[in-house]
Amino acid sequence: MERKSVKIFISLFLVFMVSCNEPETVVTDYVHTDGSIMRKIEMKSIESDAIKRFKIPDIQVPLDSTWAFKDSIEVSQKGDTIWMRTATKQFQDADEINRAYKSDSGANKDYLRKAVFIKTFKWFNTEFRFSENIGKELLYGYPVKDFLNKDELLYFYSPGDLKNSKESGPDSLRYRALSDSVKNKTDKWTEKNLVSEWIGEFSKLTEGKADSDMSVQSLKAREDEFVRITERNGNKLDSLWEHGIILREFIGEANALKYKVEADSALSIVTKRIFANFSDYSQKIVMPGKLIGTNGFIDSSRILLWPVKSDYFLTEPYEMWAESKVPNRWAWILSGLFLAFVLSGVIVKVIKKD
Amino acid sequence: MKQENENYNKVLNLLRKSEPVLNSTEDIEREVIKRVIQSNRMQVFFSELVDFLFRWVYIGWVRKSLITVSIALVLVFVYQQGIILRRIDMLSHQTITIEKGNLPGQADEIEKLLMVYKNSGKRFSSKTVTFSEDQIKELLESVNELQIKYKDLENLIDGDPELKKLIEIKLIEKKLIDNNHKKTNL
Numbered sequence: 001m002e003r004k005s006v007k008i009f010i011s012l013f014l015v016f017m018v019s020c021n022e023p024e025t026v027v028t029d030y031v032h033t034d035g036s037i038m039r040k041i042e043m044k045s046i047e048s049d050a051i052k053r054f055k056i057p058d059i060q061v062p063l064d065s066t067w068a069f070k071d072s073i074e075v076s077q078k079g080d081t082i083w084m085r086t087a088t089k090q091f092q093d094a095d096e097i098n099r100a101y102k103s104d105s106g107a108n109k110d111y112l113r114k115a116v117f118i119k120t121f122k123w124f125n126t127e128f129r130f131s132e133n134i135g136k137e138l139l140y141g142y143p144v145k146d147f148l149n150k151d152e153l154l155y156f157y158s159p160g161d162l163k164n165s166k167e168s169g170p171d172s173l174r175y176r177a178l179s180d181s182v183k184n185k186t187d188k189w190t191e192k193n194l195v196s197e198w199i200g201e202f203s204k205l206t207e208g209k210a211d212s213d214m215s216v217q218s219l220k221a222r223e224d225e226f227v228r229i230t231e232r233n234g235n236k237l238d239s240l241w242e243h244g245i246i247l248r249e250f251i252g253e254a255n256a257l258k259y260k261v262e263a264d265s266a267l268s269i270v271t272k273r274i275f276a277n278f279s280d281y282s283q284k285i286v287m288p289g290k291l292i293g294t295n296g297f298i299d300s301s302r303i304l305l306w307p308v309k310s311d312y313f314l315t316e317p318y319e320m321w322a323e324s325k326v327p328n329r330w331a332w333i334l335s336g337l338f339l340a341f342v343l344s345g346v347i348v349k350v351i352k353k354d
Numbered sequence: 355m356k357q358e359n360e361n362y363n364k365v366l367n368l369l370r371k372s373e374p375v376l377n378s379t380e381d382i383e384r385e386v387i388k389r390v391i392q393s394n395r396m397q398v399f400f401s402e403l404v405d406f407l408f409r410w411v412y413i414g415w416v417r418k419s420l421i422t423v424s425i426a427l428v429l430v431f432v433y434q435q436g437i438i439l440r441r442i443d444m445l446s447h448q449t450i451t452i453e454k455g456n457l458p459g460q461a462d463e464i465e466k467l468l469m470v471y472k473n474s475g476k477r478f479s480s481k482t483v484t485f486s487e488d489q490i491k492e493l494l495e496s497v498n499e500l501q502i503k504y505k506d507l508e509n510l511i512d513g514d515p516e517l518k519k520l521i522e523i524k525l526i527e528k529k530l531i532d533n534n535h536k537k538t539n540l
Contacts, residue, residue, distance in 0.1 A: 122434060123430065124430070124434055124435075125438070291442075291445060292438055292442060292445070294445070298448055335427055338424065339424050342423075344408070345407075345410065345411045345420070346411070348404060348408045349408070349411040
């Protein structure tokens with residue numbers, strides 16, 4: 001009975017935790033050929049106290065009073081009132097955005113984010129590359145691509161709207177099966193990361209103190225065994241850990257007693273790292289010229305779109321990139337004239353020879 | 355009619371046999387020579403221009419270099435455009451999402467956090483929480499009820515200025531009494 005109530009309490013706590021103040025936010029970067037970027041942040045909320053949700057500390061990306069704000073109200077198809085606040089600001093270059101990231105006081109201030117703009121002159125065309133990057137959270141985690149196949153990876157990184165429409169569309173059975181498969185595999189991925197991260201941190205804390213059977217290599221060799229223990233014990237895991245049973249099973253009774261403090265500290269560090277207090281948002285990028293490459297999705301308005309979720313940068317840096325090109329007309333004309341000149345010379349020589 | 359035709363033929367023969375009277379044959383000759391010379395000059399100029407522009411054709415290494423550069427330029431162009439076209443073709447197969455304007459689904463997030471909780475264990479110790487299922491329900495119902503009553507009370511006070519004034523006076527009195535208590539305790 002107690003366990004059941006604990007589960008309910010935790011569920012309620014998590015519901016309260018995730019439904020905190022952040023609005024639904026879409027960040028759009030309009031990249032220009034000179035490297036300047038016009039950033040637009042659209043914040044939406046259907047809650048009656050929406051205005052409270054547009055406070056700077058609750059916003060997912062850097063925002064301050066220097067931005068131009070515009071408030072509006074929309075009524076959705078369902079008849080809900082959607083409160084909207086749009087903020088825009090012109091940044092001279094990507095470095096200015098990076099400075100804003102560093103001094104951010106918003107909801108995601110603890111995360112390492114960076115914007116990069118690269119301009120490459122390639123004679124016939126000038127190519128532009130713009131990316132928004134988020135640094136990885138875990139130090140010893142496994143890449144998600146080791147756990148998911150190509151289709152599952154695509155689904156994993158898909159925006160929520162796309163997932164919803166596919167799961168309720170004509171091929172819904174297939175997509176629901178895919179969704180379940182992704183969920184099961186990502187659960188395993190999380191478990192494996194948790195164990196791997198714990199081993200890494202625990203080894204660091206016991207370095208120089210413990211015997212060779214507690215070295216990173218020997219603990220790593222038993223990683224799968226520990227994952228199996230984690231899976232087998234399921235929701236009893238917390239109490240088993242609390243009573244030292246899991247630790248005893250893993251590193252032996254003597255070591256479990258000796259290194260209980262280090263083991264608890266390692267778990268605490270890992271929990272904080274995995275319990276990412278990240279507020280999700282969507283990132284859009286509009287590139288100059290013709291788009292030639294991206295790892296994002298293309299939305300109905302032909303704008304590049306990426307969902308930004310903590311899962312995506314848990315074990316690997318998350319890079320949202322786009323590349324485009326602008327043709328250099330003058331280079332085309334110059335090259336054409338040069339080719340005509342050389343060709344004429346060759347013809348003249350042939351004629352004179354005859 | 356026959357006579358008319360004969361006359362016409364006679365006139366025509368007469369005109370054919372009579373030669374033109376040239377009063378200034380020298381002028382005509384001069385003009386012809388001038389035009390021939392001018393035509394030659396143009397040809398010479400064009401020929402000189404071609405020779406000047408394409409003098410490099412006769413210098414082996416320059417000719418070879420320029421031809422190599424031209425071929426390289428063509429190859430670079432073909433290569434670059436080929437890559438770009440292939441990348442654009444790949445992009446056309448990229449998924450297109452349909453925007454519905456929904457607020458983000460939080461179910462995934464809750465599931466993920468539950469999963470982390472399940473694995474982390476330490477974050478929420480079972481020792482510190484001893485609520486029963488009914489108690490939790492009761493707690494939530496009480497909070498809701500309290501919020502409703504609080505709102506009703508606020509509306510009631512706002513709607514009655516006298517009551518509002520009375521409450522404000524009472525609150526000030528209470529504050530003063532509390533302050534006095536603190537002072538006497540010190």
